[in-house]
Amino acid sequence: MIFTGITGLNAAQTALNVTSKNIAGVGVNGYSRQVANFKTSDIGGVYINNIERVSDQYAVQQAWFNATQYGYDTTNASHNLQLETLVSGKNTSLSPSLNGFFDTLNAASADPMEIAYRQEVLADAEDLASRFNSLSSSMNKQAADVESQLSSLTGEANDMLASIAKTNEAIAAAAAIGNVPSHLLDERDQSIQQLSELMDVSIIFEQDQTATVTIPTGEPLVSRGETNELVLLPGYPDASQTQLAVKSHDATKRIDQPGGGIGGLMDFREDTLSQSQRELDRLALAFSNEVNALMEKGFDLNGAAGSALFGDINSSELMRNRSTHIGGTNSVNLDIKVDDTSKLTADNYVFSKNDKNELEVHRHPGGEKVDFETDTTTGDISFDGITISAADGKTLGDMAAGSSYLIEPGKGAAGTMEVVLDDPEKLAFSGKADEPGNNSNLLDLIKLQDKTIAGGQSVNQGWNSIISDVASSSARATNSLAASEMLYQEATSRVQSESGVNLDEEAGNMLMFQQLYSANAKVISTADELFQTLLQAV
Amino acid sequence: MRVSTMQMHNTLSGSMQKAQGNVSKTLLQMSSGKEILKPSDDPFASVQLLKLDDHLSKLETWSGNIDKATTFLGNQESALMDMNNNLDRTRDLVLSAGNGALSLEDRKAIAKEIEQTVSTLKSLANTKGAGDEYIFGGTAGQQEPVQKVPVIDEKGNPVLDADGNPVEEWSFEGSESVREVQVSDSQHATLGSTASDLFFQGDKDFFTQMDEFVAILNKDPLAEGELEGAIDAAIKGIDATSGAVNEGLTDIGAEINMLEEAKDTNTDLVATNKAMQSSLEALDYAEAIPRLTIEQTVLTATQKGYASSSTLTLFNYI
Incomplete structure (x- = not known):
């Protein structure tokens, strides 16, 4: 008893x-x-x-699955919102400066000889150029933020892989002698959940109770106590856009669709941010070019022939910076000249010479082949409003077979836009040499506000469509986040309710x-x- | 369903946060008076709003142009009215010279007065506006439109008189064309007339005619009928110029009427534009106020729920 x-x-x-x-x-x-x-x-x-x-493994795995979508939407929506705030903010948007510039031109049209108006036109042109500059630098800064966040999330993912591997080993050792301590399983579940928020992974539980972690296409990340490191590689064709890859003993394999927080960042970068940057650059090119062309047609206050208001869109520096060598032997420097801003697309291109010595152009993003015209005397090629030629007295014939270059026609355009005229008297408002009170050239400049200048749109329409694209993308991301947040909460709630x-x-x-x-x-x-x-x- | 303590806490704090978020958004909407706080709240309406904003900016610009054009035309109008008065005075003086009883001294006195009124007319034709521009100089208002300039022969040399002084003549140094200013989507205002329209029509300009008449008045002795012929010619010249000035006034009147109409249309368009903006983005307070009340009630309820559930544990009773 x-x-x-x-x-x-x-x-x-x-x-x-x-x-x-x-x-x-x-x-x-x-x-x-x-x-x-x-x-x-x-x-x-x-x-x-x-x-x-007490643990319902099915509920736990469901929560991991939902964590991936939630992680994706979290990073994607927060960056979309940041970009939206930039482009639509009263103090950052292009619209007020653009409308202000045309407003001052209009005011000057009544009194084209009045120096005060001319000074105001110059000041407003400076303001407009600096809006382009600051929008471009803010977007560049956001791109840099995305890259540094990618690098820290990749570091976190590697920490999680290491933690899973470590608990795997402890679990296997404990399983061999009998009972697995509950806290080890909790710890591993927790690591897998955090990893799932960062990227899309598949989990398989082995006989010895270890968890094997792979990416959905099969490449292993954790097997028992072994891990394969996740790394960020320079992107192709654009090296500045890094890509996630998994490094194993024998190879490094790129992960195209990482999903999770990492995937949300990459997709924002490619689908929204880069697109907006290229559109902004194209707008800067087209607008500078149209204004300059008109200015050069007119006459200034002293009757002299007019000169450009904004910097030359085909300066030797800009032309050279529009191409980057990305593959094969780098045997030529390329100059990319913008001939016709109205024909410009907001795309980049991969320009290459294949092994059969044939030149090829492919659109990026997208990848489809682009037809081009070849100048029979120089061998230069032209398409979509640009001409590619070789610098330093060489021709495209000197380009090495198997070499390739990334072509970015708008590169640096918005960021380097500047007013090169400093004397208000030099503004070419007049259409006749000896009539400073004539405003016919100024009236043409005012008409520019409604002229179709790029991508079938006027300058205001072009800018508005950047805002509207970002707003739609942001609305989509926010709605998706609301849905995935709810699903994730429900799934974790189910786990909580059980465990x-x-x-x-x-x-x-x-x-x-x-x-x-x-x-x-x-x-x-x-x-x-x-x-x-x-x-x-x- | 089994509920864990943490789940309960999470659910309650989650719904409390959500309720707080709703209240905060409604308060922001109410303080700004706008339903749409950022473009992604309603991308479609936001695009319309951007377009309306751009158009509004143009309407405001045009309204500024209308004011400037009206001021410019107003300046011309008052100068033209002064010209009319001076032309009338000149005409009276010319006619008074026809009185047969006048002595040479009397004629010289009249000549002096005519020289003064003509000089005033010249100053009026050379009126300056904003930006140091001569308002009757057309699009070349950088210099005096009415000037005496040296006469140049075919070889490009100045013509000299008997005393060896350069011979001068009256000349219009402005431009025949006048400026246009955009005042609406489809309308341009024409900025008045030039000194050429007013004083330099026909074979001989007004100032030369007056100079010639003054010369006759100062001449002694006069041939038979010479004065009468000169008076006839001078009156014709003055009447032609008066006609041109009145035509200028009529044109300005018509232009100012057009500008007033354009301004009215513009004001209507601004009102329509703002009404459309408001219908797209303005907050419906009748809907927002009860919404806020409900959201506040929900928030209070979740707060109470949270507070009571956190004290509600069996441990308090054992």
Whole structure:
């Protein structure tokens, strides 16, 4: 009888211990509650058969799956919102400067000889150019932020891979000798969940209870205690847009669709940010060019022939910077001249010479082949409003077979836009050399506001469509985030509902195990009393 | 369903945050008066708003142009009216010279007065406006439109008189063309007339005619009928110039009428534009106020729920 009491006492103690662990774990993220299972012994009394970790693996895996979409939408939506705030803000948007410039031109049209208006036109042109500059530099800064965030998220993912590998080893060792401690499983589940928020992964549980982590296309990331490192490689064709890759013993393989927070960043960069940057550059090129062309047609206040208001869109520096060598032997420097801003697309191109010595142009992004015209005397090629020629007295014939170049026609246009005229008298408003009060050239400049200048749009329309594209992308991302956030919450709620600690339940258990303990103690004391009674009776 | 303590906490704090977010958004909408706080709230309406904004900016610009054109034309108008008065005075003086009883001294006195009124007319023709521009100089208002300039012969040399002084003649040094200013999508205002329109029509310009008349008045002795012929010619010249000045005034009147109409149209368009903007983005307070009340009630409820659930534990009773 005493023995039976002792088994009960022990069991109640163990159960109380489990309860106290659960109570302690109530606030710990990822803690799975445990339950002490009682069993009656064949030889009388009770014992704790096992301490069960309560976890619904299906619910847990569902939460991992939802974490990936949630991670994607989180980074994607937050960057979209940042870009949207930039392009639509009253103090950052192009519209106020653009409308201000034309407003001042209009004011000057009534009094073209008035120097105050001319000064204002110059000041507004400076303001417009600096708006282009600051929009471009803010977008560049955001691109740099995306890259540094990519690098820190990749570092985090590697930490998670290492943590999974480490717990895998501890779990395998514990499994070999019997029971796997619950906290190790909790820790690994938690690491996998954090990894899932960063990128899309598949998990397979092995016989030895280790978890194998792969990317969905099959490349392993963690196998038992081994990890393959995630790295960021220079992108192709644009080296500045890094790409995620997994490095194994024998090869480094790019991951095209990483998903999760990393994928959300990359897609924002490619689908929204780069697109907006290229559109802005094209707008800067087309606008500078149209204004300059008109200015050069007119006459200034002193009757002299007009000169450009903005910097030359085909300066030797800009022409050279529009190409980057990306493959094969770099045998020529290329100059990219913008001939016709109205024909410019907002695309980049990969220009290459294949092994058969044939020139090829492919659109980027997209990849489709672009037809071009070849100048029969120089061998230069032209397409989409630009001409590619070789610099330093060479021709495209000197280009090495198998070499390729990235062509970015708008590169640097918005960022380097500047007013090159500093004398207000030199503004060419007049259409006639000896008539400074003539405003016919100025009226043509004013008409420029409604002229179709690039991509079938006027300058205002071009800018508005940048805003509207970003706004649509941002709205899509925000809606998607709201949906995936809800799904993720539901999924984690399901896990919580199964594995989370309920304090009331634990309080009840505690009372019950206390009573169990007291009752068993009473059994022992009663047995003792009986024994004493018996002894006294003898 | 089993609910864990953390889940309960998360759910309650999550809905509290959501309720707070809703209240904060509605408050922002109410303080700005706008339903759309950022373009992604309604991308389609935002595009319309951007277009309306751009158009509004143009309407404001045109309205500025209308004011400037009206000022310019107003300047010309008052100069033209002064010209009319001076022309009338000159005409009276010319006619008074026809009185047969006048002595040479009397004629010289009249000549002096005519020289003064003509000089005033010349100054009026050379009126300056904003930007130091001569308003009757057309599009070449950088220099005095009415000037005496040396006469140049075919070889490009100045013509000299008997005393060896350069011979001068009256000349219009401005441009025949006048400026246009855009005042609406389709309308341009024409900025008045030039000194050429007013004084330099016909074979001989007004100032030369007056010089010739003054010379006759100062001449002694006069041939038979010479004065009468000169008066006839001078009156013809003055009447032609008066006609041109009145025509200029009529044109300006018509132009100012057009500008007033354009201004009215412009004001209507601005009002329509703002009404459209408002219909797209303005907050409907009748809808927003009850919404805020509900959201505040929800927030208070979730806060109370959170507060009570955090004290609600079995541990408090054992």
